Amino acid sequence: MATTTSIGHIATDPLRNFKFDVNIAHPGFPAGFLKMGFMNVSGLSQTTEVIPYREGGMNTTTQKMPGQTDFAPISLSRGVIVGPQPVLQWVKQLFTVQQGTGTRSAGLTDFRATLTINVKDHPVTRGKVPVKAQFKVYNAWPTAVAWSDLDAGANAIMVNQITLAHEGFDHAVAKDLGANSEARV
DSSP, X not given: OOOXXXXXXXXXXXXXXXXXXXXXEOTTSGGGEEEEOOSEEEOOOEEEEXXXXXXXXXXXXXXXXXXXXXXXOEEEEEEOOOSOOHHHHHHHHHHHHHHTSSOOSSOGGGGOEEEEEEEEOOOSSSSEEEEEEEEEEEEEEEEEEEEOOOOTXXXXXXXXXXXXXXXXXXXXXXXXXXXXXXXEO
C-alpha cells in the first residue's frame, strides 16, 4: 500500500495565502521601511481623460486626444494585529500637522512614501522566493483609515483598511526585474 506524505510538517510560509508583500518606504518608519502582508490590495489602475475636438473641415466626426491621467486610490486591507502600528502613526502624523498641533520638520514631503508591491511565486518550502511581478507606487500618502464593524454576534475577523492617494506607479514583470527578481522569505 502506497503512503502519501503530508506537507503539514514542512516549514511553510506562515502567510501562505499571501502571494505578495508590500514594502512601504517612509523616513518616519523604523529602519526607513516596513515589509507587510496584506489580505487585499485594490485600486492599481490609471485612467486617461479623452478630450474630443473638431478639426476645421472635418465636422462629421470628432478627433480625440489624450488629456490628464488620473490614478485611482489604492486600498490595503489586512486583519488587525497587535503591537506597534507605524502605518497608523503615519496617519496620525498627517492629521496633527494639518490641524496645526504637530511639527513639520522637512515639509509636506514627510508624508509621502514609496510602496513596492512584490507579486511572488509560491513554493511550499522556505528559501528564495522568485518575484514574478512588481508594482512601484510613487508619492503615496494616507487619505483614509477604517476598521470593520464591531459585531459580537459575527464570527469574522476584525479588518483594518488604509486608503492611499498617489501620483502614479510603474509595473514590471520578472524578465524586466533582472537581478532583483528574487526575494528572501
